[in-house]
Amino acid sequence: MSTVTSIRVGLVGIGNWALHGHVRVFSLLSQYEISAIYSQRQDSARAAADQFGIPNVAESLDELVNHPDVDLVVVLTTAPQHEEAVRAAIAARKNVYCEWPLTTSTAISEELSCLTKHAGVRNIVGLQRRHAPHNRYLQDLLQQGYVGKVRSVRIHVSMNYFQALRPNALRWTVPVENFSSVIAIYAGHFLDMLFTATGWPVNLAGLVVNQFDTVTIKETDEQFSTTAPDQMVLAGQLENGAVVSVHIEGGKRNGSGVQIEITGHEGDLRITNRSAFGDVGDDYVIEGAHGDNLPMQVLPVPECYLRLPASNLPSAVLELAELYHAYAQDVAEGTHAAASFEDAVRMHKLLDAALETSHTGRRALLAS
Known part of the structure; x- marks a missing residue:
C-alpha cells in the first residue's frame, strides 16, 4: 500500500x-x-x-x-x-x-x-460523523430546500453503554475531571454531526444531570463515586429562529439508537439509526415527505456520496474512514474540509454553555 x-x-x-x-x-x-x-x-x-x-x-x-x-x-x-x-x-x-x-x-x-x-x-x-455520506446528503437536502425554511430540529441519542456497572476498559470515563462522560463524548460527536447539517444554535438552555452517582467496575467490583453527567437535555434556537431540542442519555437498557426529526414549512425529514455507535449494517436511514400530510418515504443516499473503497467494515469505522478521506483530499488539494481543532473548540464551548445554563437556569447566547 x-x-x-x-x-x-x-x-x-x-x-x-x-x-x-x-x-x-x-x-x-x-x-x-x-x-x-x-x-x-x-x-x-x-x-x-x-x-x-x-x-x-x-x-x-x-x-x-x-x-x-x-x-x-x-x-x-x-x-x-x-x-x-x-x-x-x-x-x-x-x-x-x-x-x-x-x-x-x-x-x-x-x-x-x-x-x-x-x-x-x-x-x-x-x-x-459530520463527514458520513448520510450527513453530507442531509446537508444538501436542507440547502436545496427539501423542507423549505426549517422550523424545528429534534435529536435523541441513547446508548446501552455508561451504566452504573462498567467494564475496566471504561474506568477512565468515571472521573468528571477526565471530561470523558457520555455527554462529553457522544454529545460532542452527534451535535457536531447534526449542526454541521442544520446550522449551529445561537442560544440554548440546558439540564445536565448525573443519575449513576456510583459506578462499579465489572471485573474488580471496585466502586467509585462520580458526578460525571449521564443525561443532557437542551432547548435552543438556530440562527433562522428554528427551535432545537436535544436529549442525550447513557445507560439506556433497551431500544437505544439515534432519532432525528427536522420540520420545515414545506416538508419533513427523519433520520434514524438503531445504534449510536455503529456495527456492520448499522446504517442511517433518511426518510422524507415534501408537501402536506404525506407518508414518509425512504430517501436512499445517492451513489455519488459513497466515496470509499468497498469493504465489510462496521459503520462507525467507515465514518472514521470518511474523515481520513477528507483529510487526504485536503492535503492533496490544499483545502480544509476535515474537522479541525477549531471545530473542537466550538463544541467545547457549546458543552460549556450547556453546563453553565444547567447550573444557573439562565439561557446562554452562543457566537454564530
Whole structure:
C-alpha cells in the first residue's frame, strides 16, 4: 500500500479504538501507511507492530513525533493524555490528528488550536460523523430546500453503554475531571454531526444531570463515586429562529439508537439509526415527505456520496474512514474540509454553555 504520495502515520497509543478503527481504516485507504508507533505499554506497541507490519517502534513520545518517516501524528490515548502528545507534535512541526474530546478543558483546546496556526501545521479532530455520506446528503437536502425554511430540529441519542456497572476498559470515563462522560463524548460527536447539517444554535438552555452517582467496575467490583453527567437535555434556537431540542442519555437498557426529526414549512425529514455507535449494517436511514400530510418515504443516499473503497467494515469505522478521506483530499488539494481543532473548540464551548445554563437556569447566547 506504500506509495510516493502516501501520508506516513505515527500512532500514539494502541488501545481498543485504535485497533478496531484506525488501523483498519489505514489498511482500507491507499493514501496512508502506518510507519511508526509509540505506546507507554511497549509490549502492546511491539505486538501491534509485528501484527500489522509497522516498521518502527518508538521508545518515547519525542522519538515518535520527530521520526523522519512520520508526516501525521495520530493521538489515540485517553482525553487526559491528549494535551501532551498534541503539544509534542506541534513542537515537532508535524501535522496532528487527535481524538475527540481534544482535551479536558476548553481553554487548553483553544490554546492548542492557536499553537497549530502559529506553527503552520494541519490539524484534525476525531469528529468524524459530520463527514458520513448520510450527513453530507442531509446537508444538501436542507440547502436545496427539501423542507423549505426549517422550523424545528429534534435529536435523541441513547446508548446501552455508561451504566452504573462498567467494564475496566471504561474506568477512565468515571472521573468528571477526565471530561470523558457520555455527554462529553457522544454529545460532542452527534451535535457536531447534526449542526454541521442544520446550522449551529445561537442560544440554548440546558439540564445536565448525573443519575449513576456510583459506578462499579465489572471485573474488580471496585466502586467509585462520580458526578460525571449521564443525561443532557437542551432547548435552543438556530440562527433562522428554528427551535432545537436535544436529549442525550447513557445507560439506556433497551431500544437505544439515534432519532432525528427536522420540520420545515414545506416538508419533513427523519433520520434514524438503531445504534449510536455503529456495527456492520448499522446504517442511517433518511426518510422524507415534501408537501402536506404525506407518508414518509425512504430517501436512499445517492451513489455519488459513497466515496470509499468497498469493504465489510462496521459503520462507525467507515465514518472514521470518511474523515481520513477528507483529510487526504485536503492535503492533496490544499483545502480544509476535515474537522479541525477549531471545530473542537466550538463544541467545547457549546458543552460549556450547556453546563453553565444547567447550573444557573439562565439561557446562554452562543457566537454564530
